[in-house]
Amino acid sequence: MMRATVTVLGLALGLGAAIVLGGRMAHLRALGFAGGWSQAVADEAGFLSGAADLPQGVLRWDLAGVDRAGPRWRVTLSGGDWQVQGSGRLGAGTLRVEGLNGVLDAAALGAGQGGPVAVTGGTVVLDLPGGTLRDGRIEGQARALGEAALDGPVTLEFREGRWSVSPAT
Known part of the structure; x- marks a missing residue:
């Protein structure tokens, strides 16, 4: 049980770090998460x-x-x-x-x-x-x-x- 918890926590932290460090506006647009507010933001813009x-x-x-x-x-x-x-x-x-x-x-x-x-x-x-x-x-x-x-x-x-x-x- 402990091993599964640590594994899930590690994957979640890794995914979060990948989003912050490598996520771009183009990714949000591709997934449909960016609304009209994002039209002025460049595709390569990130956190x-x-x-x-x-x-x-x-x-x-x-x-x-x-x-x-x-x-x-x-x-x-x-x-x-x-x-x-x-x-x-x-x-x-x-x-x-x-x-x-x-x-x-x-x-x-x-x-x-x-x-x-x-x-x-x-x-x-x-x-x-x-x-x-x-x-x-x-x-x-x-x-x-x-x-x-x-x-x-x-x-x-x-x-x-x-x-x-x-x-x-």
Whole structure:
């Protein structure tokens, strides 16, 4: 009985490791487990690393490490002339990306205002599996941002389904 239990447990752990290390989105699609949410995700994307095409740019992730809180990914969102990255963790049906930094065109957020922002911090939370933005706050330095030509510290916040820009206080 003990030998059978150890054998089944060993097979289950091996299968789990194979799925995490070698499983790809193409495998999920072939088995019919991937719904409409997965259309933007590349076939070769997996748990450890991958990419997805979004209307605003390309989302990439690479496993950066595992600690007591669980796995942590380096997450990058990039567009034509901008790139923002941070550290991502999975929560209960969410992906939380913190410690944002990089350069962002505010127009990519649909904030109604275009202009470069040197991102110096912030957090965004996405609902999974669809990737819908739930919450967001980005701090940075702006140069001639929007109609008011904001220069200096700004805060971009996601509220009630849209981004707003305000001078940082």
